[in-house]
Each structure stands twice: as structure tokens, then as C-alpha cells.
Amino acid sequence: MENYERKIDTKLIMSIIATGIMAFTGVVIETAMNVTFPTLMREFQINTSTVQWLTTGYLLILSVIIPASSYFKKNFTLKSLFITAEIFFTAGTILDAFAPSFFILLSGRILQGFGAGIALPLMFNIVLDQVPLNHLGTMMGAATLIIAISPAVGPSFGGFIINYWGWRMIFIALLPLLAAAFFVGVFSIRSTANPVRTPFDWPGFLLLSISFSCLIFAAGASGNTGWNDPFILGAFFICIMTFIIFYKYAGKSAHPIFYPSVFHIRTFTLSVIVIGIVQFLCLGLGFLIPNYSQLVSGEKALVAGLLLLPGCIIGAFITPLSGRIMDRIGARKPIIIGNICMIAATFLYSILAQHLTTMLFVLIYTIFTIGQGFSSGTSMTNGLRQLPAKLRADGNAVCTTFQQLSGAIGTAVVSALISAEQKRLPDQLPYATMLGSQNALFLLFILACAALICSVIIFRDIKKLQRS
Template structure:
């Protein structure tokens, strides 16, 4: 577990760490903001394309083969990015890194469900939840500190020792825990999955730059949706599908997928919108912004295993419903933030928010997968992980574009009032987050512990 979780942390850290350096990298490589954004878009796109395929790969290859491929891809991608002398080289490194993470995330969940009995999975998934929250949350803070003292290359170099530890530890301790089956990979399903999930993620990712009415954005999303529908129809007709969508016949699984989508949509967009609010409305430096968010992230890391054990002891509703309440309360407070909001208030509200997300995230995933029979685990994991990555990409794109649109309409009425326009935009977005959080709260009331 240590080998898998350390590699996963590095991949998720890398997902957000580079965001803070995009402006600087745009100048270094002399590319425009639209092009530099591909360092983030390409990462999400690779995850969206590859994660759906991992469900079948985990049935075809051993745990150790999948693990070795995952870590070696991440090491190669990280080294390539760290030594990049051109933008193309850096982007290639990012895509190879993301390919490693795309294998690691489903593999880690699959190992947890293979080696832990149901009554201990909550604790194990709690630790994985720690990794899934700490990686993206700590990324901007640590990257900001590195950029203040060293060159951008060190954002990648600091990852290498952890990856080497993961590789050595995994070689020594990681056994083969999955059941190998003779499955053939349907090429047409892979093509439909790639076009479908890739098209949706790409369309939403470039919407902020191209605008929602752009033919590229609308075309990508429509083609993506059509391909996903065709992919789903094909899977239902196949005897051994690439992704077994029959998992959706279990009501608790469907409920969990909906809740996971909302949680990731809100969480990843909030990790972008909140720093934007602080930098534009309160005029705080990027590194200080990261420090303000640090206590919430760290406290969540400390409490994640405990939350997992509470899930094992008291069941899903006792942990998830209070978590959704904390998230909703936090969003309600966020909507009231203005240009004079105290920093301690932001720190405190973010701590409450992260505690709520920590309670919801891992527990929902555990309960969602517990509701499936064992043979559906690889498919259930591939489905939930794909949904989460799509939700993150869509959430960031939708919320940032809504923030920008609200800002623009405010500035049209009151020119030169940039901080107030940022408040108006972020308050509007936080209100949408609040509505989604309340929906999640209502859904959590129907959550039950699976019988199996």
C-alpha cells in the first residue's frame, strides 16, 4: 500500500503543482496562454482517455506488471519534464506522467478491495482519500515555495526520490493480488471510449479559452457524448465488455456515482476558484494563498484514517451525511465573502470544508464499490475513476467560465472595480456550489450499507 499510495500522491501533486507556474512557463518557452494551458488540459485529457481502459487491463495483466508500468511511466515523464528545453518536450513529459497516474489510481483501489475485508476497507480507503486530497491541495503551496527559492524544474525533481522509493518498495513487497482472466481488448470499444471521454474532457477544458459558443468546444462535447452513448450501447451487447456497465443495476452504486461526481465537481473547481478570489478580490500573493489553504489540507491528512475507521464502525450514513452538512455550511459562508473578509475566516471555513470533503470522498467511494459483487470491482473502479476525472475537468471549466462571465457583466456596469467584480463572480460560483452541496446532502440520506 505504501508503494502504491506514494506514487499516487506524486501523480496527484503533479496534477495541480504546475498550475501556479503556468504564467512563468509561458514566458520561458515563449508560448501564448492558450498553448501553455495544454500542460493542465493534456494531463486531464490523458486521465480521461486512459482510466476507462484500465478496468480491462487489470483483468489481463498482473498487479506487479501494472504497478511497474505505472511507476516507470511516471518516472520517465517526470524526468523528461524536469529536463525539458522546449514546450513540446515538457508537454510530452506531462502526458507520460498522467499515463502513469491513470494506471495507479484504479490499481490502488483494486488492491484495497482485494486485500482488505469489507469491515476494514473504510480505513484503507480513508488513507487513499488522504492521498487524493493532499496531493492536489498541497501542489500549489509546495510549488509556490519552490518557485520562490529555486527554478521551475525543481517542481519535477522533488518528485523523483519519492517515485524511486515507491519503485523499490513495490518491487520488494507488492504481491500479485488480482485474478487474471483470458480477456481480449475490443479495439472498437477503446476507440469509442477515447473519442467519447477524451472529447468531453477536451471540449470543457478549452471552453475557457475558446468560449462556449465556439465550434471546437460544442463539436468536441457533442461528438464526445455521441461516442459515449455508442460505447455504452456496445458494452451492453458484449459478452465480455471492456467496461461492464451492468454495475449500474445496483442502486447504491448509482447513488454513489452521482455523489462522487458532485463531490469532485465541487472540490476541484473550488481549489481553483478560492485562490482566484483571494488573489483578485483580496490582492494576496500566490504563495500566501497556498499557505492560507495549507491548514485545511494538513488537518484533513491527519484525520482521514480516523474518518475511514468511523465508516467501518458506524456505516456510511453516520459519516457521509455530517460531511455533506459541513460542505454545505462552508459554501454558505463562502457566498458571504467580500473584499474585506479576514484571512482567519477563510482559513477556518476552508478547514471545515476540507473536513466535510474528507468525510464524503473516501466513504462514498468505499460504499459505492462495496455495493458490487467481487467480479465487478475492476469495472466499478474504472467507472468511478473516469466519472471523477471527467467531473473535475468539467467542474473547473464550468465554474471558471461562470466566474469570468459574472466578472465581465459586473465590470460593464462598474468599470475599474476589479476586486468587487471578483467578489461578485466568486459569490455567484459559490452559490452554485452550495446548491450542488445541498443536493449531495439530500442524496446522502438515501445511502445504505450494502448487504453483501
């Protein structure tokens, strides 16, 4: 490790912006594509369970690549990682812009997943390694803001583009932004440690890939086959067994893809669960709301996209404020307030599911995003603070992986619940979509309650440790 003085300067800010732009564009495309799904279903003659793989497949690749971020950080310079991420992401964006078929479109999304899978933890590692510790909460909040504001831009951007130029322009319009990020990143990104060559943990990587793939494939396919299908049950079984094998193997390995000892600290583990639930809720609603608006309420893509804009803008700017509050008085109040807001929003959605209007969607989603802004980045920072410094890169990999994995599952599960009702009532698409959405919203309410319970336990444990 080089003797690096932590300081906030122009290069640090620009490096966070450069890496954040790829994470930003990844989420923008992801949420913008949710608005295009009805259009793509008609153009490519596919159903809801198939089209959602544009989101789920992308998030699956993120979930597979991100666990290796700790290895990448130790073995390569931050600048070389950034350039590699840019090449993958830009290639996928160009491929999608001119995709002649759904398969090619999905292939481009997978390439984007490789790029974003490298860039997303890179941004947080820069913050963790280079920001002064007394400003860590604020800067983690600012980094999270880059991602948090993306869902506000995505659906509105997608709806506007589709309304006037068609879905392909979504990808073309982001290419100049990616080019600007490349030049800013090459100029500003610096490393705080020299690369150290260590062997790559191929067995651990393959075990995690199999486990995560089985989990996401099972969740995504359940909309067509049902949860009790032997294939679905078998995939869940393989997921659990391969993860258990990975956990035991990694505990004995000299150079695991990440150290499972991070899970020995309960406050960190519960923080990861909270982070995952918040992302599940966020992407589940990001998929559900635009599709409900178009298929049930009969709104145009532009209107459906704009539904999320006011709430996301307000919630996004809550994120750095939450980090600043954490730096001053601790993490407890913003996290608990955030969880309560998300419970209130999902409860209102679930009981009003059959009577949701455009205005109700906007108002309730604003409550949800305020909760997300208070809880998401603060929970991640608080969780990482529970780890010793030598495990924080591994902890960052775990947090970011679980966040993306939960987002993939959230999209897949919500899609599966809606698809199940659409399949049961094929001649009543609007009504079936509404019933499936109601089932999904009730599940999101239960998960929001679980996040609050985990948060209460976290701060009870922290209080006990402070007394001892």
C-alpha cells in the same frame, strides 16, 4: 483465482504506500502547478484558459486510461502494471523539469497522466482484493488519505519552491520520491490472481476516449468562446452520443472495457455522482483559491499556496477516521455530515466572494476539507459495497474514472467562468477575476446541495432493501 488469505501485513502496507506515492505525486504536482499558473502565464505568454490545460490535460488522460484498469488487472500482474506506471510517470516528470516550451511541458504532464492512470486504480484494487472485509472501510480511508493529503502539500510545496528556486524544481524534487516508490513496490507488490488473456475492447475504449475528450475540450474551451458557441455545443452533442453508443455496445460485448451493468444498481450510480461532485468541488477550489489570492488579493505564490495547508491537513486525517466510523456504525452519518460541511463552506464562499481575506479563505476551506474527508472515501467504499464481488473491479474503474473526469471538468469549468469575466473586462484583471470566482463559487454551492440530495436517496434506498 488463487487461494489467497486476506490479511494485513507489511507487504500489503508497503504495496499500498508504493502505489499511493505515484498517486500522491500526481496530485501534488497538479495542485502545485495551480500556484505556478500566474508565473507560467507570464513566462510562456499564455492566458488562463490555456495554462489550465496542464491540469485538465493530465486529468483527461487519467479519465481515458482508468476505464481500462479492469482489463489491465485481469491481463497483467500487479507488479508489471506498477513498473509500467513508474516508467511513464518518471519520464513525464523528467521531461517537465527541463521543458523549454509550454507544449513540451504539457507533453510531460500527459506522460504523467498515463502513469497515474495505471497506478491510481491499482492502489484501490490492492485494497479491495487483499484487505480483510471487516477492515475494508478503514483501509480504503487510509488509501484515500494518501491522495487526500496531497492537496495540502501541493500548493504549499509549489509556493515554497517557486519563491526560492523556480517552478522547474517542483518536478526535480519529486524524483527521489518516485525512485523510493519503485524499489518499495518491486519488493512488496503481489498478485492474488493469475493473469488471464482476454481481447482488449478497442471499440469501447475509442468511444469512451472520444466522449470524454469532447466533454473536457468543450468545458475548457468555453472560457474563450462562450457556452453557446457552435463548436462547444457540437462537442457536447458528440460526447453524449458516443457515450450512449458505448453503453449500448458494451451491454452486448463479451469483453467490454467495463460492464455497464454496474449502473443498474441505483445506490452505486448515485454514489458515483456524489464522488464526482466532491472531486469537482475539490479541484475547482484548488484552482480558484491560489489564483484569487495572487490575482485579486495580490499575495505572493508562497502565501497563496499556504492558504490550503491547514484545512487539507485536518481534512486528510478525517478520512481514515471516517472509514473507521463506517466499519463500526455504517456510512450514513459520516457521508451526511461531510455533505453538510461542504454545503456550508461553499455557501460562505459564494456570499463572501467580494470580501474574502486570507484568514477567511483558510477558515472556510478547513470546513470544506472536513466535509471532503468524511464524504469522499466513505462514499466510494459504500458505493462499491453495493456491487457483487465480480463487478467490484469494474466499479472501481467507474468510480476512479468519474472522479478524475469530474476533477478535470471542475478545473475547466471554474477556469472558464473566471476567463469569461477576464475577457469581458480585460483592463480590470483583479476585479474580473473576483467576479468570475463569485460565479464559480455559486455553482459549487449548487453542486454541494445536489450531493446531499443524492446521499439522502442512497440511504433511503438502502433502508428499503434492508426491510425487504
